[in-house]
Amino acid sequence: MSEAVSDASVGPREGKYRAPILSSSLRYWLSKVGLFLLTLWAAVTLNFILPRLMPGSPADAAIAKLSQSGPVSAATKHAIEAQLGVPSGNIWQQYIEYLHQVVTLNFGVSYTFFPESVESLVMRALPYTITLVGITTIVAFIVGTLLGASAAWRRGTWRDTVPTLTGSFLSTFPYFWVALLLLFFLGYVAHLFPTSGAYAPTVEPNLSFSFFGDAIYHAILPAVTLFVTSLGGWILGMRNAMINTLGDDYITFAEANGLKGRTVALRYAARNAILPNLTGFGLALGGVVGGSILVEQVFGYPGVGYLLFNAVINQDFPLMQALFLMITLSVLVANFLVDILYGILDPRTHR
Amino acid sequence: MTNTSTVRLPKGPGSKPNMFRSFARSFGVIWSNKKARIGVIILAVFVLAAIFGPLVAPYGATVNTFPRSANGSAEHWLGTTAAGEDVFSQLIYGARISVLVGVVAGGLATVVAVVIGLGWGYLRGFVSDTINFIVNLFLVIPALPLMIVIATYLQNGGITVIIVVIVITGWAWGARVLRSQTQSLRGRDFVIAARFSGDSAPRIIFREILPNMISIIASSFFGAATAAILAEAGLEFLGLGDSSIVSWGTMLYWAQNSSALLTGQWVLLFAPGLCIALLAMSLTLINFGVDVISNPRLRETGSRRRRGPKGTPTPTDQAGGDADRQFNEATEGADNVDVDVDVREVQQ
Numbered sequence: 121m122s123e124a125v126s127d128a129s130v131g132p133r134e135g136k137y138r139a140p141i142l143s144s145s146l147r148y149w150l151s152k153v154g155l156f157l158l159t160l161w162a163a164v165t166l167n168f169i170l171p172r173l174m175p176g177s178p179a180d181a182a183i184a185k186l187s188q189s190g191p192v193s194a195a196t197k198h199a200i201e202a203q204l205g206v207p208s209g210n211i212w213q214q215y216i217e218y219l220h221q222v223v224t225l226n227f228g229v230s231y232t233f234f235p236e237s238v239e240s241l242v243m244r245a246l247p248y249t250i251t252l253v254g255i256t257t258i259v260a261f262i263v264g265t266l267l268g269a270s271a272a273w274r275r276g277t278w279r280d281t282v283p284t285l286t287g288s289f290l291s292t293f294p295y296f297w298v299a300l301l302l303l304f305f306l307g308y309v310a311h312l313f314p315t316s317g318a319y320a321p322t323v324e325p326n327l328s329f330s331f332f333g334d335a336i337y338h339a340i341l342p343a344v345t346l347f348v349t350s351l352g353g354w355i356l357g358m359r360n361a362m363i364n365t366l367g368d369d370y371i372t373f374a375e376a377n378g379l380k381g382r383t384v385a386l387r388y389a390a391r392n393a394i395l396p397n398l399t400g401f402g403l404a405l406g407g408v409v410g411g412s413i414l415v416e417q418v419f420g421y422p423g424v425g426y427l428l429f430n431a432v433i434n435q436d437f438p439l440m441q442a443l444f445l446m447i448t449l450s451v452l453v454a455n456f457l458v459d460i461l462y463g464i465l466d467p468r469t470h471r
Numbered sequence: 472m473t474n475t476s477t478v479r480l481p482k483g484p485g486s487k488p489n490m491f492r493s494f495a496r497s498f499g500v501i502w503s504n505k506k507a508r509i510g511v512i513i514l515a516v517f518v519l520a521a522i523f524g525p526l527v528a529p530y531g532a533t534v535n536t537f538p539r540s541a542n543g544s545a546e547h548w549l550g551t552t553a554a555g556e557d558v559f560s561q562l563i564y565g566a567r568i569s570v571l572v573g574v575v576a577g578g579l580a581t582v583v584a585v586v587i588g589l590g591w592g593y594l595r596g597f598v599s600d601t602i603n604f605i606v607n608l609f610l611v612i613p614a615l616p617l618m619i620v621i622a623t624y625l626q627n628g629g630i631t632v633i634i635v636v637i638v639i640t641g642w643a644w645g646a647r648v649l650r651s652q653t654q655s656l657r658g659r660d661f662v663i664a665a666r667f668s669g670d671s672a673p674r675i676i677f678r679e680i681l682p683n684m685i686s687i688i689a690s691s692f693f694g695a696a697t698a699a700i701l702a703e704a705g706l707e708f709l710g711l712g713d714s715s716i717v718s719w720g721t722m723l724y725w726a727q728n729s730s731a732l733l734t735g736q737w738v739l740l741f742a743p744g745l746c747i748a749l750l751a752m753s754l755t756l757i758n759f760g761v762d763v764i765s766n767p768r769l770r771e772t773g774s775r776r777r778r779g780p781k782g783t784p785t786p787t788d789q790a791g792g793d794a795d796r797q798f799n800e801a802t803e804g805a806d807n808v809d810v811d812v813d814v815r816e817v818q819q
Contacts, residue, residue, distance in 0.1 A: 155604070155607070158604065159607060159611065162604075162608050163608065163611075163612065166608075166612070170624065171624060173624075285506075288752070288755050288756070289752060292697065292748055292751035292755050293744075293748045294708075294744055295705070296705060296723070297723070297740075297743075297745075297748065298744075300727065300732070300740045300744065301740060301741065301744070303732065304732050304737055304740055305737070308732050308735075309735070315732075403611075407613055410613055410616055413615060413619065413709070414615075414705055414708070414709070417709065418727075428616060428619065429619075432620070432709075432711070433710070435623065440620060440623065443616075444616055447613055447616050448611075448612050451611050451612070451613050452611050455611045
């Protein structure tokens with residue numbers, strides 16, 4: 121993935137030879153950093169342009185909502201516009217102001233959860249999402265990659281067909297469907313797990329063991345959902361990459377040299393085949409911050425995804441803009457780090 | 472896969488490959504793959520249900536004159552919804568939306584991916600750099616949040632808005648896969664010959680390169696269609712589409728909002744989701760077969776150890792024909808085309 125993003129897969133095989141001005145390695149890193157900064161700017165700007173391209177404005181939406189319950193006076197309208205910080209001035213001034221907001225991380229006040237600031241809402245949701253989605257992503261990556269490697273190595277046996285078929289089956293399951301089924305059968309019917317929230321309503325969040333126990337208990341069903349639905353991608357990714365690697369001559373050569381099967385599988389094949397999966401893993405880690413909107417919505421889990429869902433449903437534009445920016449930037453940064461790592465792990469990319 | 476593989480027609484410069492025959496041969500390869508065969512059958516069932524829905528469904532999809540929240544019975548096989556509609560009929564009508572979204576959104580995303588991906592791979596210099604930047608931007612922006620945000624800004628959009636949103640967010644991946652294929656075909660003799668004979672860039676791209684990439688394009692179409700179907704269902708489930716239409720996503724939306732969880736009508740949750748999963752799975756299974764055309768290394772030769780020594784191709788290795796061998800080389804040039812498609816789902 122990232123070799124795509126980085127344009128590195130092309131490599132030096134293509135193109136005519138040009139006398140290097142800088143060493144090719146330095147040029148590689150400089151172009152990486154340049155591209156990252158450019159993408160960063162574009163993503164920030166996209167977040168600025170998007171709402172302005174769309175019909176209507178947040179204030180219009182708010183006023184439309186209010187006018188359902190009665191006529192809206194001009195004074196109220198003005199107050200709403202002021203409260204929502206409806207931009208004044210020309211587009212350039214707005215843009216400068218927006219950039220200033222982004223740099224100072226000041227996203228104003230949430231409209232749904234007035235008078236809470238966007239920042240405090242995000243900060244409250246982040247720990248839940250990062251713990252839940254982060255741990256699940258790591259575990260799914262490790263288990264899936266190992267299963268994929270063993271599937272490719274034992275190709276054609278049950279150790280291949282079972283994980284591959286289950287994996288491809290599971291990865292086509294809609295997240296929210298798996299979530300709903302687990303919630304219904306294990307939560308509502310069997311009463312084994314709580315049906316909503318990150319902790320029991322009677323408990324206040326604190327640092328005691330009992331609270332952590334309760335929080336883990338509440339996180340099990342969402343975690344199982346995320347694990348089950350993301351496992352397949354890792355299995356298939358690793359399996360396909362490793363099948364390609366196993367067809368290479370150096371594997372045949374290693375086998376011909378009489379190396380042990382395990383050595384060939386792990387140190388020769390898996391080590392090279394893991395690169396694409398590793399890129400995917402880096403990106404998935406970047407995506408952790410965004411949480412999982414569908415799963416968090418089903419379980420009413422108070423993470424970032426659920427916050428975004430609430431912002432969307434209530435047309436809370438300041439919150440939505442801040443969340444979208446945060447989610448985009450974290451993926452972007454993760455992608456950049458993966459690119460760097462990829463360049464180190466696979467020096468061919470910038471030879 | 473019988474004689475088709477051994478018969479080799481001489482390909483003169485003027486002779487065009489027979490479209491129907493090559494299609495039939497590709498279908499034969501897909502059909503010979505066990506997984507893909509199951510996929511084709513499942514897909515056929517859903518497509519038929521979508522086309523002949525009104526003839527097959529026992530009732531209309533929005534007829535709500537039945538007893539509410541009834542369990543399955545002889546009249547209503549899967550029961551009725553909280554609004555008094557027949558669940559089985561809704562399921563059949565729901566197939567129309569999903570198949571439509573899969574074909575239209577998947578198709579449009581693939582068209583965009585082909586035009587941009589091939590141009591990106593073939594052209595050099597400023598154009599290529601610009602496309603590179605734009606595609607990278609679309610690749611790193613998380614698709615689901617972007618879809619949700621756009622769908623929210625375009626308030627109360629119908630299925631058209633959903634399709635537009637899916638196309639906007641869904642083309643970049645295919646473009647990237649097609650680009651690396653184009654790059655490896657770019658240096659081939661037939662492309663160079665065409666360039667020297669003075670053909671224009673669009674002609675070389677679409678008449679010389681494109682026909683050699685049909686299986687990769689098919690593969691990215693099935694991938695895009697799968698993603699589109701899942702995305703549509705997700706957006707509808709969140710209530711971001713038109714909740715008055717009957718689709719599997721809206722069925723789940725209404726099931727959750729009418730607290731089917733509490734009343735114990737699990738069929739309302741189970742059936743639509745299963746349909747989404749089966750339809751998406753059928754496309755994934757077909758893609759197993761398509762991948763085999765484009766990357767013979769994935770061919771089911773059984774255990775790795777049973778392969779013949781190098782230089783003595785096993786019967787399945789021969790079955791592919793020229794096009795396959797070309798793809799094999801092409802795939803080796805580009806890094807792991809098939810892998811990329813799988814990693815994408817993790818990001819949702």
